[in-house]
Amino acid sequence: MSQRRVSMAMVAERAGVSGQTVSRVANDSPKVDPATRARVEQAMAELGYRPNRAARALRTGRSQTLGLVAQTLATVGNSRMLQSVAESAASRGYALTVVTLGAEAAIDQAFDRLRDQGVDGAIVLNEATALARDAASAGLRLVVIDSPPDDRFTVIGTDHAAGARAATVHLLAAGHRTVHHLAGPVDSFAAAERERGWREALAAAGVAPDEPARGDWGSESGYRALERMLRTVSPTAIFAANDQMALGALRALADSGRRVPEDVAVVGFDDVADAAQYQPPLTTLQQDFDALGERAVAALIARIEQGGDSSASPAAGGVLIEPRLVRRRSA
Structure with missing residues (x-):
């Protein structure tokens, strides 16, 4: 037997307010004093009230749904970003629709x-930034994670x-003459920025x-x-x-007979999540996903x-979050 849907009228009766007040609370209107809002929200929780998303969309012109666009969800960073965005959207009463760009047709x-x-x-992860520029021109409100301004x-x-820079300075301060870099893909903004920071730290040290x-x-x-690097240089x-x-690098170093961190x-x-379980536990920069x-x-x-x-909405100022160096045994 299906459970009867809880109506606004039932919430209003439980909270001792009008149906209009319940509607205002459900639609996040600022025209409700905090004590009344708390009483209505308590009644909603006690009765298990769930707003009708389709009805709200008709009233407000909003679907209460956000999009997320990524080239792939196979990378650790993108999968962790998906989880973080989904949880944050849900906490604000928004659903999430995910689109991945696995093929050329899908990109268009x-x-x-x-x-x-x-x-x-929509929220766009860094590999889809170029596409985001076209979408912004087409009138979709966007926030892009990791992009040039x-x-x-x-x-x-x-x-x-x-x-x-923090990683490179940490290694130089430990007495290494130079620091070699294992870089990411050439078409990745994050990889390019990490390479830039490495180069700047070395340049500052001469x-x-x-x-x-x-x-x-x-x-x-x-x-x-x-493996290719070790054919021509002996990094420390x-x-x-x-x-x-880095995990692959640790294995390549072990296979070559080099110890970490004694030799490299x-x-x-x-x-x-597994960085602390690498052998040895990995010193790394922690992103706050x-x-x-x-x-x-x-x-x-x-x-x-x-x-x-939406095409005329001004872009708000961006935010950069600095990662934190987590020192373990590999460096």
């Missing part, structure tokens, strides 16, 4: 699909260059950098890139652009609540 259609589904705005959308990101080895973020690519310190490539120190980036997701969702909802033509 991704934002059309989001518009067809009536999303109020752009007045068409709000940018929220990790200060990748600052993190890379050290000319060797050309970095390069991987695709995966541990296998880290292993192969380090390595800064890897992410923890998964290694620092990663991201602080994945929870803060990134929270701020991205908050910035997007702020743009949505400005109202008016």
Whole structure:
């Protein structure tokens, strides 16, 4: 037997207020005093009231749905961002629609699909930034995570260059003459910023950098890139652009008979859940994915609540969150 749907009238009766007051609370109207709002929200919780999303969309012109666009969810960073954005959106009463750009056809259609589904705005992860510029021009409210500044959308990101400088300075301060870099893909904004920070730290120390080895973020690519590096140089310190490539580097060093950190120190980036369980436990830069997701969702909802033509909505100022060096035994 199905359970009867809880109505606004039932909530109003329980809270001792009018149906209009319940409606205002359900629609986050500021025209309700805090004590009354608390009483209505308590009645909603006690009765198990769930707002009718379709009815709200008709009244407000908003779907209470956000989009998220990513090239892939296979990388650790993107999967953690998805979780953070989903949790933050849900805490604000928003649903989330996810689009991944796995094929060329999907790239052309991704934002059309989001518009067809009536999303109020979208969060774009860094690999899809170029596409975001086209979408912003087409009138979709956007927040982009990790991108160069752009007045068409709000940018929220990790200060990748600052993190890379901190990693490089940490290794130089330990007495290493130079630091070799295991870089990410050439088309990644985050990888480019981490490489920039590494180069800047070496330049500040008066050290000319060797050309970095390069991987695709995966541990296998880290292993192969380090194998190639070891054919021509004997590094004593390595800064890897992410923890998964650092894991491959640790294996390549072990296979070559080098000890970490006695012979080669290694620092990663991201602080994945298993980084403390690597052998040895990995020194790394910790990204605050929870803060990134929270701020991205908050910035997007702020743009949505400005109202008016989305293509004319001004971009709010961006935010960069500096990662934290987590010292373990690898460096």
